[in-house]
Amino acid sequence: QSVLTQPPSASGTPGQRVTISCSGSSSNIGYNTVNWYQQIPGTAPKLLMYSNNQRPSGVPDRFSGSKSGTSASLAINELQSDDEADYYCAAWDDSLNGSVFGGGTKLTVL
Amino acid sequence: QVQLVESGGGVVQPGRSLRLSCAASGFIFGTYGMHWVRQAPGKGLEWVATISYDGSNKYYADSVKGRFTISRDNSRNTLYLQMNSLRVEDTAVYHCARDLDSGVTGPFDLWGQGTMVTVSS
Numbered sequence: 488q489s490v491l492t493q494p495p496s497a498s499g500t501p502g503q504r505v506t507i508s509c510s511g512s513s514s515n516i517g518y519n520t521v522n523w524y525q526q527i528p529g530t531a532p533k534l535l536m537y538s539n540n541q542r543p544s545g546v547p548d549r550f551s552g553s554k555s556g557t558s559a560s561l562a563i564n565e566l567q568s569d570d571e572a573d574y575y576c577a578a579w580d581d582s583l584n585g586s587v588f589g590g591g592t593k594l595t596v597l
Numbered sequence: 598q599v600q601l602v603e604s605g606g607g608v609v610q611p612g613r614s615l616r617l618s619c620a621a622s623g624f625i626f627g628t629y630g631m632h633w634v635r636q637a638p639g640k641g642l643e644w645v646a647t648i649s650y651d652g653s654n655k656y657y658a659d660s661v662k663g664r665f666t667i668s669r670d671n672s673r674n675t676l677y678l679q680m681n682s683l684r685v686e687d688t689a690v691y692h693c694a695r696d697l698d699s700g701v702t703g704p705f706d707l708w709g710q711g712t713m714v715t716v717s718s
Contacts, residue, residue: 489641522704524642531692531711532634532642537704575642579702585656586632586703591641 490515491576491589498595499566507592509559509576515587519579521559523552526573526591535574536561563594571596599623599707601693606712609683619676619693619709627651627671630696632705633678635689635714645691646678650699661687683716690714 492510499505509521523536534543536552539559549564563570576589605617619631633645646667647656655667666679676693690713694705 519702524705526642531708532694532705533708534697534704534706537697537706543706573641577642577644577703577705583659585647585658586644588642588644 489590490580490583490587491578493574493576493589493592495590496593496595498597499563500597501566501568503566505563505566505594507561507563507574507576507594509561509589511557511559511578511587513557514582515557515578515580516554516559517557518581521552521554522577523561524575524577526575527571528573532575566596568596570594601695601707601709603691603693603709603712606691606714608715608717610718611683611685611716613683614679614681615683615714617678617680617691617693617712617714619678621674621676621695624695624707626669626674628699630699630701631667631669631676632694632696632703633667633676633691634694634705634708635687635691636711637686637689640689643689647696647701648676649701654701656701680714683714685716688714688716 520538524532525535526532539554540552580587648667664682690711692711695707697706
């Protein structure tokens with residue numbers, strides 16, 4: 488059972504917009520920023536979004552992030568086949584005094 | 598180039614110990630917080646431990662507290678994870694990761710490819 492809650496799966500067709508949610512509590516998302524990671528199976532995770540809505544260099548602006556209260560979401564516009572991957576949200580948890588991850592969302596491009 | 602390379606994984610019996618290493622290159626290692634994150638086969642990411650840039654602060658997941666020790670040698674640009682009293686449920690790929698800056702709360706902006714640890718009798 489992960490501290491942050493994500494839907495296990497999401498899907499969309501090329502060109503569509505997809506959103507992935509991440510729900511937490513006041514000790515993590517409520518008071519700290521949210522980060523998102525993309526992991527293509529068999530490879531290392533890659534930082535996709537940080538500080539709720541900041542894209543690292545090289546991440547397309549089709550990806551966007553937002554946070555409200557104790558929830559966050561990742562949006563992917565103009566879905567492409569190579570967006571097919573697992574997506575994880577993460578944040579620092581002040582009660583646990585450590586980082587916490589969501590269980591991950593497997594995105595399928597139909 | 599900027600990279601992290603883990604080593605030290607392998608097959609070990611329950612109750613035994615193993616030490617993982619993470620060699621950093623291409624950046625000033627001693628100015629970054631560092632982390633270990635693991636992924637059990639077919640499962641999601643699980644944070645394991647964090648160490649501050651100078652080694653003065655360390656944080657552990659409850660699942661490994663008292664059994665694992667994170668450390669670093671800034672003169673050797675290397676991060677370590679000493680794993681004692683290993684359990685079957687510790688079986689996973691272990692990744693080291695760099696904090697975005699000198700902090701400890703993330704995000705993790707650079708990841709190694711990981712080293713596999715299998716705990717089995």
